[in-house]
Amino acid sequence: MGLKKRLDFGFNGFQVPNIPRAPRSARRGPHRKSVKDGQISAFELLASLAGKLLQESESSASSNASEGNLQPAFGIDVKLERQDEHKPLKEECLDQGSSEESVSLGLTSQNINRKGIIKEFPHADSDTVLERTSVITSSDSSAKAGRHAKSVICSSRPTFQKYSGKVEGDSPGIVESCYGNVATGIEVQGDSKPLETGSLKMANPCSSKDPTELHANYPAMLNGDSNVKLSLFRDPIPNASFSRHRNDIELGSRDDDEKFSRCIKPSNRVKVFRPPPRVGGQRIRKLPSSKYWKATPKLREFEHYRYDGGVKPIYHKRKTFYNRERSQRDTLYKRRKLVDRSSVVTSDGGFSGESVSNSPDNGDKTGPAANGVSASVIGHQASFRSEESHVKLKIKSFRVPELVIEVSETETVGSLKRTVMDAVNAILRDGLSVGVLVQGKKMTDDYRTLMQMGISSKDSLDSLDFMLEPSPMQALPSLCSGDPPSLSYETSVLVTRSPGTPVLDSTMSDVLSDLPPITNSGSLAETKHEPVSSHIDILTDKTMLESQALVAIPEMSMEPLAVVPVSQKTKRSELAQRRTRRPFSVSEVEALVTAVEELGTGRWRDVKLRAFENADHRTYVDLKDKWKTLVHTAKISPQQRRGEPVPQELLDRVLAAHSYWCQHQAKQHGKHPALPAF
DNA sequence: CTTAGGG
DNA sequence: CCCTAAG
Numbered sequence: 105m106g107l108k109k110r111l112d113f114g115f116n117g118f119q120v121p122n123i124p125r126a127p128r129s130a131r132r133g134p135h136r137k138s139v140k141d142g143q144i145s146a147f148e149l150l151a152s153l154a155g156k157l158l159q160e161s162e163s164s165a166s167s168n169a170s171e172g173n174l175q176p177a178f179g180i181d182v183k184l185e186r187q188d189e190h191k192p193l194k195e196e197c198l199d200q201g202s203s204e205e206s207v208s209l210g211l212t213s214q215n216i217n218r219k220g221i222i223k224e225f226p227h228a229d230s231d232t233v234l235e236r237t238s239v240i241t242s243s244d245s246s247a248k249a250g251r252h253a254k255s256v257i258c259s260s261r262p263t264f265q266k267y268s269g270k271v272e273g274d275s276p277g278i279v280e281s282c283y284g285n286v287a288t289g290i291e292v293q294g295d296s297k298p299l300e301t302g303s304l305k306m307a308n309p310c311s312s313k314d315p316t317e318l319h320a321n322y323p324a325m326l327n328g329d330s331n332v333k334l335s336l337f338r339d340p341i342p343n344a345s346f347s348r349h350r351n352d353i354e355l356g357s358r359d360d361d362e363k364f365s366r367c368i369k370p371s372n373r374v375k376v377f378r379p380p381p382r383v384g385g386q387r388i389r390k391l392p393s394s395k396y397w398k399a400t401p402k403l404r405e406f407e408h409y410r411y412d413g414g415v416k417p418i419y420h421k422r423k424t425f426y427n428r429e430r431s432q433r434d435t436l437y438k439r440r441k442l443v444d445r446s447s448v449v450t451s452d453g454g455f456s457g458e459s460v461s462n463s464p465d466n467g468d469k470t471g472p473a474a475n476g477v478s479a480s481v482i483g484h485q486a487s488f489r490s491e492e493s494h495v496k497l498k499i500k501s502f503r504v505p506e507l508v509i510e511v512s513e514t515e516t517v518g519s520l521k522r523t524v525m526d527a528v529n530a531i532l533r534d535g536l537s538v539g540v541l542v543q544g545k546k547m548t549d550d551y552r553t554l555m556q557m558g559i560s561s562k563d564s565l566d567s568l569d570f571m572l573e574p575s576p577m578q579a580l581p582s583l584c585s586g587d588p589p590s591l592s593y594e595t596s597v598l599v600t601r602s603p604g605t606p607v608l609d610s611t612m613s614d615v616l617s618d619l620p621p622i623t624n625s626g627s628l629a630e631t632k633h634e635p636v637s638s639h640i641d642i643l644t645d646k647t648m649l650e651s652q653a654l655v656a657i658p659e660m661s662m663e664p665l666a667v668v669p670v671s672q673k674t675k676r677s678e679l680a681q682r683r684t685r686r687p688f689s690v691s692e693v694e695a696l697v698t699a700v701e702e703l704g705t706g707r708w709r710d711v712k713l714r715a716f717e718n719a720d721h722r723t724y725v726d727l728k729d730k731w732k733t734l735v736h737t738a739k740i741s742p743q744q745r746r747g748e749p750v751p752q753e754l755l756d757r758v759l760a761a762h763s764y765w766c767q768h769q770a771k772q773h774g775k776h777p778a779l780p781a782f
Numbered sequence: 783c784t785t786a787g788g789g
Numbered sequence: 790c791c792c793t794a795a796g
Contacts, residue, residue, distance in 0.1 A: 682790065709784060724784075729790070732787090789792075 495554050499570055507531075541569035686721055688730050693750055696727055697734070697757045705731060705765045734758045 507527045511520050540547045542559050544567070549557075559568050688696070695715040703710050708724035708731075716722040737745050738755035 685790075706785075708786095725786095726790075728786075783796100785794100785796080787793090789790100 493555070495559070495565065497565055497568065537572070539571045541567075541571060543567040544569070683721075687747055690748065690750060690754070692716070692719070692722075693730070693734065693754055696730060697754050697761065700731060700765070701757065701761045704768065705762065731758075731762075735762045738762075 507524070509520075509523055509527060511523055515523075542557060542564070547557060558564055696711065699711040699715040703714065705728075708728045711727050712722065712724040716727060734750070734755070735758055737750060738759045742749075742752070
């Protein structure tokens with residue numbers, strides 16, 4: 105009734121044509137596949153480097169971890185061997201001695217420039233600590249899909265061996281991977297000038313590969329050109345207490361959306377999630393030539409009300425809408441899958457590692473090796489300047505935990521490298537926090553000063569360890585109060601471990617999305633596609649004071665940080681990460697109602713296009729669901745309604761439209777769809 | 783990919 | 790919101 109009336113008044117009987125839709129088959133295109141290849145991975149570089157190093161230092165004393173001082177900051181000991189067919193993989197992992205050949209290699213960030221070109225070989229100076237890792241290749245005839253070669257990378261250190269991770273799958277291999285160099289260095293100094301002495305960087309220009317291997321992909325980590333930096337800063341503070349130190353750990357990517365998408369997208373889809381090109385704020389899209397489109401000339405002229413306030417011609421675009429969101433979600437999905445297949449995990453769910461005390465010669469002094477990648481603190485480097493009460497220490501390296509990788513025997517060396525690289529990236533990017541250990545005991549009191557902890561003397565420094573551990577804050581979304589910004593997943597957010605401390609987001613997207621329509625409609629989308637400056641290391645003093653352990657959440661943090669830790673803690677956030685709830689605003693409801701009045705209840709995609717095109721976080725399913733609830737809401741008494749009250753007027757329209765379209769649905773897609781009454 | 787519905 | 794069967 106009400107609807108009828110509207111029809112009479114609205115646009116003089118302007119009718120929405122009964123738009124025929126192209127047959128699904130016509131809308132569906134074959135899935136193209138593409139292989140984008142040719143990019144060098146860091147590991148390829150490592151490999152080549154390894155070769156040279158092998159030659160150079162083969163004769164030199166067999167490098168031992170304990171002799172790490174002679175090693176580069178980042179290095180792995182690569183061992184290859186043919187595994188006995190029946191020999192359990194685990195054993196292999198533990199059986200370091202059975203290696204037939206080994207290659208030591210190491211890199212520091214200085215060795216390789218961003219383009220992956222080796223600039224200089226690491227010197228065996230006393231500044232570096234070697235991390236040993238072994239790679240064991242074996243064949244496993246019991247593998248389901250034929251023979252598999254297993255490459256196990258694990259630390260040669262005993263403590264490492266309790267952790268095992270694995271990348272497996274029938275067709276493992278990294279579709280797209282990144283290359284990069286990894287080097288870490290953390291230094292805390294008493295200088296009055298904040299000093300960044302080390303950084304862990306990862307440059308991952310992604311390179312896609314075998315299309316069939318997408319599951320071995322680690323979307324989260326595959327930000328092209330990502331940067332991971334670990335650094336500790338210190339502010340000039342008179343009384344030199346650690347609590348005042350500014351510790352920044354930055355793990356993030358600086359990608360723009362394009363790069364990001366390029367990296368995370370499984371390569372069996374050519375689609376590139378690039379923001380639709382725009383002109384004058386409008387995305388440009390080729391109009392399909394289907395009848396569907398041709399049948400809507402009028403509508404094209406028609407300007408529709410959008411919840412976002414934008415008045416724009418409709419039916420100007422189509423599939424691009426969900427791309428961004430989809431890509432994000434796909435990523436999540438893929439990663440879930442990945443995890444489900446036990447891709448790369450550490451057995452204890454942590455970034456297993458060993459905590460090495462700075463005492464160069466006591467390997468047994470390892471503390472809580474079970475909890476994370478640990479850092480080596482170089483004792484002699486840690487000097488204590490008593491007069492200034494400053495504690496100076498240098499973390500030479502963080503150990504890469506054990507990784508177990510399984511790939512097909514037919515896998516290329518390159519893909520193996522990428523697999524490994526991805527595994528490493530996964531660990532490094534997966535949200536880490538730093539733990540401080542004193543004599544093997546984890547220090548959880550972030551407020552106490554070093555002096556109070558009695559770790560200001562050189563002796564005590566010897567027992568000071570750092571370790572990387574899975575971030576307890578991986579459920580980033582929950583940190584974003586209220587309505588998390590739609591951008592947060594591409595934003596680097598620094599948070600502290602202390603509950604209640606401020607969370608700083610580098611974008612104002614949330615604000616934007618809730619701004620009045622006009623601001624929102626065009627600009628938001630635009631904004632979103634800008635390379636978000638993700639390296640925000642703004643931390644309030646308060647934050648600093650409250651925590652020393654900062655967790656850097658990379659762009660993907662909105663999504664579960666998958667792949668590596670499969671511990672209980674992280675698992676939940678990884679697997680279930682629901683989309684953030686975004687209650688519909690009244691304006692959105694109005695837009696929805698209007699659109700449905702026009703289009704009916706069976707064309708949610710069109711509704712989406714018409715009224716929520718710029719609301720990337722609203723999928724047509726969302727709209728459908730919302731309509732469902734609206735109908736329900738309209739039927740119940742106002743007292744039973746919850747949430748932001750929807751104007752009765754709108755609910756009336758909902759009811760009217762609902763009944764109207766229900767009727768017409770019965771009549772085979774009503775011939776003259778209703779019209780909105782603006 | 784879209785729809786339609788149940789969870 | 791999520792998940793899925795269907796188309």
